[in-house]
Amino acid sequence: MTTPTKILVAQGGGPTAVINQSLAGVVLEARKFPQVAKVYGAHHGVRGIVNEELLDLTQETSHNLEMVARTPSSALGSTRDKPDAKYCHEIFEVLRAHEIGAFFYVGGNDSSDTVRIVAEEAEKANYPLRCLHIPKTIDNDLVHNDHTPGFPSAARFVAQAFAGANLDNAALPGVYVAVVMGRHAGFLTAASALGKKFPDDGPHLIYVPERTFDVDQFLKDVKSTYDRLGRCVVAVSEGIHDASGAPIITKLASQVEHDAHGNVQLSGTGALADLLCEEVKNKLGIKRVRGDTFGYLQRSFIGCVSDVDQREAREVGEKAVQYAFWGETNGSVTIKRTGFYSVDYELAPLRAVAGKTRVMDDAFLNEAGNDVTDAFRLYLRPLLGSGMPDAFRLRPNAVPKVLNKD
């Protein structure tokens, strides 16, 4: 790349609280390189590329980029399109038409697979294109990564939400079931454990897709906790399934929606929480049973972000540009943990990351499959960042009874 070239950046899949940090990382770093003539962004991911809906980010102020970086959700817009070979060929044709020399795609495992196929198209056509995948997903399910940008901030939201929900449940006791995003990986649901301070705090039970969900065992677990504490706070992944692998939600929903990937719609409905609450009410006879579904708040709530996540999301964007211009290969930027707490970045082959799904290590889950271990707490805590709010309680100083009517 001796003559200045144009580069293109896009954002794919579900938005996160810090995906714009990666965008800003790419744009601000790339604009320092003499090798870069223009920095383009595509509206709504790969769909914006094939439709030629491009934005000239060379004409954006650094100040506004910094402000956008702190704004959650994908500033360029996103898409759920999963490109096949033909779609990837169309992407490549647009990149060629605009003389793009490097393509940066911020996204999860589907997006990394798109980058891989586009890179292969370019190679076939003998067109010089550097292709970089920049990791992002609140699911934390990319292989070869200690964790993925977006997850720490979503985890922080979930931990804070459960810290508050636990306090609410302690004030007005009953059973509380909250459903957290996560189709195959339970990391985000497991983050609920970091909302716990005192031994009797909730969440008392945590169910993730890495383990089979048995409704009868769930009811036994709830009953045992309720009998012991007079209340019970439960965290459940939207992706929990029975022994056959069938999502628990399909047992209830009359109409089930499927996305372009053939996946059942799990988010954007309160059905699973309501189903589980009905089971508890009907089978255990507990009166006050409440269900919440954290829904889109957990990935897009403004004002709940991990500073560690912000920093790392920025850095993976920066590193992608450095790898593109100082390195020699395409690849996916990955995060390696090097200290407690410190990370470094490496470039993995696209093929090593693309389309693969990471799930929680066995060491992170207890034997009963209804809670996390201290190993998981130690893994997650530094990612949540500084300034985590803390919950305090009054110390017990009982007043002796006078009437003693009981």
Place this chain on the structure above:
Amino acid sequence: MTTPTKILVAQGGGPTAVINQSLAGVVLEARKFPQVAKVYGAHHGVRGIVNEELLDLTQETSHNLEMVARTPSSALGSTRDKPDAKYCHEIFEVLRAHEIGAFFYVGGNDSSDTVRIVAEEAEKANYPLRCLHIPKTIDNDLVHNDHTPGFPSAARFVAQAFAGANLDNAALPGVYVAVVMGRHAGFLTAASALGKKFPDDGPHLIYVPERTFDVDQFLKDVKSTYDRLGRCVVAVSEGIHDASGAPIITKLASQVEHDAHGNVQLSGTGALADLLCEEVKNKLGIKRVRGDTFGYLQRSFIGCVSDVDQREAREVGEKAVQYAFWGETNGSVTIKRTGFYSVDYELAPLRAVAGKTRVMDDAFLNEAGNDVTDAFRLYLRPLLGSGMPDAFRLRPNAVPKVLNKD
């Protein structure tokens, strides 16, 4: 009250983010008074009183009280019990047995009515008891108050949630419906409007219980917004009802739960959001339709609080103690707005506040009944406090198309 007396404080109804500020306000202020021998707290509101489950708050450190003040939810525990005359008599008997000279109850309109009846019991028995109601409710529906402690923080949560949900919906367009707490008063749902920055930002439609909800009109409104912007973000109060006054949720739910007050259970279920989403999908044929129910997060999320709300919640607690010992009557502490932005406190007769419900002024709602006015924005903005997060977007600098395939 010339000889030192004991005082009792309790918290009733739904928890808020700042109800412990009022508790700390009472305890810390009361402990300065030579007239006060002991400061007791009751566990779980009036239920803890009749059960003699009392806590000696004179033995709590000031430091821990300050930490508890910053912790959301009711540190003493709460209750949904609505005392009748007999129950109030039992409360009074316990107060008399423990030689309580002043009773402070932090709560909403039901709690203020309890304070009123207990005060009447004491008068009948010729027992010297000073009774103070301290305002609290995220519903903002107490009469004689400019607003009520707890509402500003919940409103801040709702505004931040919609700011984020709007960004998420802009990135992945479709229809998004979020259900906000509020049975009779729409203040909290209306707070969603403060999440809006640019003219095309959501929420594009806001429906509150102050207006009749017509499903056909709702669908027309959604269609018109969707046709114009390609997306639509909707805020809906859980208490929306049809022309006959029947809650919209009862049109769906097969089993409807009632509380001690005979109210239909609206919170702790995602049914209303799911019902409205189904309507949009089926009648308008829009594919990507998502529903969220903010549930308990809006009143208990830790780490989203208005500093104005914290300060005022502390002050109403402090003022209650001052009124009890320097004033001459029972009453309910009320908040008056005196500047932009400044407040003062007054003591209203218990009878003036007790059991009454305030709803939104007509001036706060637009004519179509599907949005708020600037008068409401001006009313609410100062309450949200300092440091509200802000959303930024990229400026439009379109790259000319090269292929122009369309």
